Amino acid sequence: MERCFYMGGIPFQSSKGGAIQPRHTPPIGAWGLKVGTLLLCLLWLIPFVSTAQEIIPLYSGAVPNSKASDVQETGAETGILKGITKPTLEYFKPAPDKASGAAVIVIAGGGYGVVVYNGEGVNTAKALAEKGVAAFVLKYRLPSDAIMHDKKVGPLQDAQQAIKLVREGAAKWGIDATKIGIMGFSAGGHLAATAATHFEKAYVDNASNTSLRPDFQILVYPVISMLDSLTHGGSHDALLGKNPSQTDVELFSNELQVRANTPPTYLTHAADDKLVDVDNSILYFETLRRQKVPVEMHIYPKGDHGFIFRHPGWMEPLFAWMKLNNWIKN
DSSP states (O other), rough: OEEEEETEEEEEOOOOOOEEEEEOOOOGGGGGHHHHHHHHHHHHHTOOOOOOEEEEOOOOSSOTTTTTOOOOOOOOOTTBBOOOOSEEEEEEEEOTOOOSSSEEEOOOOOOTTTTTIIIIHHHHHHHHHHTTTTTEEOOOOOOTTTBSSSSSTTHHHHHHHHHHHHHHHHHHHHHHTTEEEEEEEEEHHHHHHHHHHHHSSSSSSTTOOOOOOSSSEEEEEEOOOOOOTTTTHHHHHHHHHOOOOOHHHHTOOOOGGGOOOOOOHHHEEEETTTOOHHHHHHHHHHHHHTTTEEEEEEEESSSTTTTTGGGGTTHHHHHHHHTTTTTSSS
């Protein structure tokens, strides 16, 4: 059975196994029920006029853990990317009079099969920049045996390298190196949570011993677990394969990796999410709470997956949390 949902205003479908892929655009008459959703998306986008200041290659030399391949990146015309082999950061600079010194690395989702780069990445970065936060959208490699020697660590390498790059370039960008957070949506939320729970081991070259720990994490309808009872099947299979070892399943089940030094966390989800069970966020919240990690969670009763495009005010509680923690100016 296939289910249709929207991310970034783009129709997607998920199969019974959980794989996510763009759906063919339906006939014009079928759009009637989606008009309200699309209008809300447009209204949400209008105020955010910030433009990217810089596209930064993630690696100055060879991309680690990469194989020679003929894979080509696609999707620039829709903002839904695949086949990424040259990861980058796209920088959105806040106005000087608003700048708080904080930065956020934004990781869009897409089930580890695509990257919803514009809808969840660029639009969120613009909203953060409008609030005075330096925002960096991560265009990361999707796990693939065709381009990687070890696909399960490829996305984490890119997330760690992004943290390292932003922290080492903090002075250049006017950023406080102690206020660098990470934010992820859906499978991008899994990647963000992985970076926030696996920072003590460097999966990239880090001769300068730069801290790879994000100072805070923001997770939006995240995949947290790789356990069969809770995970999103498509993300699980894309990252770990259909028959992973129990060791790998547990290593990438981030609720099992929380420690007392896990960064402060903001979680938001919809209770009726049919693609990524809200229990991912709830279990992560409970684990963080038991470890006495500061955590705040907002659960909407309705909205399903990708609810940010149907709740135009969804960032207001997030901004309040960021103000409380001095990551946004009062």
